[in-house]
Amino acid sequence: FFHLVKKQLTNHQLWTDNTLSLRNKQTMHLVLPRTLHRTKSSAHLLRRLFSQKYLPTLTLFTKDPCPLCDEAKDVLEPYKHRYIFLQVDITLPENKIWWDRYKYDIPVFHLNGQFLMMHRVSTSLLEKRLAEVDEEQQ
Template structure:
């Protein structure tokens, strides 16, 4: 677990306080590919607040050193969301889709 935490921080990711808790609770991880001054990203985080105890939010700043691949891939599409490592959605939060994914993981 320490290894994962260290790699997330080193890769330019910002991990919410829920990450440490999730290791013991086995919560799903929603990765948000973002950057500074992204109003759609801010809107998405606000919407996701109501689900905050049901998942871990990992934010990856695509402009951070070491994240050039993500920047190349998503620079015109943020926010982009991956659920447990797989692409889920982009631009806006689809609450119904996200809730369905959480239900599949028996979180809701």
């Protein structure tokens, strides 16, 4: 029984698209064998695990100094509970590809790896895209 559940679990989209962190995956490998012998608690555990909502990732491509970036972060403050925020400093050598692409356009924002907006924050666009992400998760 455990092997069937483990196979289904590791083939699930959350597992394969790296939405779950390595630590979560390791925890699941440790916990599942101990809990799956209890059918009721196992079903509840799996249902709870895969019904969780995951926050989208908002990435800001920036450099220092960047007054427009600072302004954009202030505008985004009321929305910070709705996404995971990452900053990419395009001046670092490992981010050369982003420097080549965005050196004249910062701030630039991506939502879940997809271009969202540049130069100024459009709160209406951000709200629309965050709502779309919420709908996809339901």
